[in-house]
Amino acid sequence: MTVRQSKILGGLLAAAVGDAMGAATEIRTTGMIKERFGGYVTDIVQPPEDTWAHWAKAGMVTDDFSVSYFSAEDILKNGGVVTEEVAAQAVIRWSEHPLYSQCAGPTTRAAIAKIRGIPLPPDKHDRLLCHNSRASNGAPMKVGCVGLFDAGDVDKAVDDALVMCRVTHDNTIALSGAAAIAAATARAMDSRVSYFEVIQAGLYGAAEGFKRAEKFARPVAGASVEKRICRAVEIGLRYQGDFEKAMTVISEEIGGGLPANEAVPAAFGYIAATAGDVMQTIHMAVNAGDDTDTVACMAGYIVGALCGVERIPARYLQMIEKMNDFELQKLALGIDALLK
Template sequence: MKQDKVLGALLAAAIGDAMGAPLDSLPVYLIKRLCGGGEFVRDYTAPPEGALAPELKKGMVSGSFSSAFAAVEAFVRHGGISDQAVTESLLEWKNGRYKFYFDCCADPTTRYCIQKLEGSAPAEDQDKFTGFQKTLNSGAAARAWVAGLLHPGDPDRAVRDALVMGLPTHDNVIALSGACAVAAGTACAMMERSDTGRIVEAGLYGAQTGYRKALEVAGDAAGASVEKRIRLAVRIGLSCANDLERCVNEMTDLVGTGSPANEAVPAAFGFLVSAGGDVMETIYRSVNAGNASSAVATMAGAMAGALRGCAGLPPRHLEYLSDVNGMDLAGTARAVSALI
């Protein structure tokens, strides 16, 4: 059961990222026109003209999953999450086996923070951006589900390690609140008896606790509450549960599905609830909302996959994504299971 949930989370997160990456930055109507032949996308597609990362081939993941997978591998090598393991994973993502994904997908502020970490940051001072708003994005949250994966049923330890994972690149209370929400939600999803309601409660706890703890170690930031926006996203998801088109449009219009953590993270919870925890339906709703679709679908997919395991995932995805991306998803799932 434990290994099935771990593999479910890894695989569903990879599916979400790979399906969502070509749709990043697109609005809903253009997704249907450019990528779905007039319909919503329900499979892997090649990046359309003008895509955010045109270098990605059909079925390739982007920065969201590749950075998380580099983290998983580092944590397995180190026997858990630590400052050293986090630094190693970020530098491996930038310079090692997953350098391709970093080069074509890392956002400018994450790129700069990792360069600062290794002492190679460019001379120009990017810290001139106002306050800590530059690190408000969902990059840390898109990796934070890994902390929940390693702490089944223990949201407090998941929150603690989500902060360790997120601080080097996202020194921002709102970004870290979002990361802690995803970590706690995934930790709850990894329990043998869980459901979407419990995952939402854990996510709300993570957002609130993570914000409070982040205030002690991270930079201030102005912005909407992750916790309150999760509540809004869940209300929208429940009200649109039987209408995919209405769901993606209302989530996009009212919560937002953009890169900021206080949009992408709540949307992930909203889509999870709207799909009733069904793994592929959660992913379809997440990717077809566009904007930061790869990040939203990675987070929502990880939580849904941890909840349902591999049972809700067509077998073809594992071999296909492992081959296209050169990642041993099944072997890594076994290693993580042995660790927890």
């Protein structure tokens, strides 16, 4: 396996592992996680009955990685070219998967209905000028795969992230978050790149993504993704090496929930706190509480591409592929072939 193949597969696998591991801890606080599981969760375990993924078996992913996986397959079929048509096709195909009924959020459901031409009943929110609640992490959660296709090309990753995500999340904050994740993943695909350079690419992506999205996307009120990444990274660097302190302060000051301007900055904060270590980053995201599977999936794409698949326990590859009927290795080789 070449270095590039390892990085592509590492990004895919780490994102899937983060999602599957975080599925068990999602919605809980850190204290509740430790109480329920007897300590921090550092392996993939069965989600309990009182969480969103109660239907899942250990090793199964949720919408976070599955939407991205379907998107990557369709981008690959299109020769690596990201278009709105390809993005729409991917979410339609995903909507026919059993996971859809279990996982799809309201923003994605509304977008899919619109794509299908299904009229929606009048909603009390239709009259609102700004749909602030739709500035969610549903866009950045699925866009890490774009960074693999756009390896090393941060600006293209930003543009492709906007094209891919405006189909379902056509607002400035969600798109800024998506551009940050895609840009950082693209930079992580470079050889001999540091975790801090990857974070800088994420900051650039957040700023540029917002700037470019302002030209066409709906404005929403909310904190800057870029500035909150800066704050999260400051915290991560300050407490680097102190797992519990870094995780706790980032969780308390930045958050890690559904809003894109919480979840995306938190992911970068954990990367800074662990100096880009794959499993430490995933473990921190998984145990921080709130939308753990989404944050761990997004961060996983970045650190997995940064460090390569060798830094992830080998048993996870077989587990993820078997439990989800995925072909991560085949997908990774297909993406690599396009980059030659």
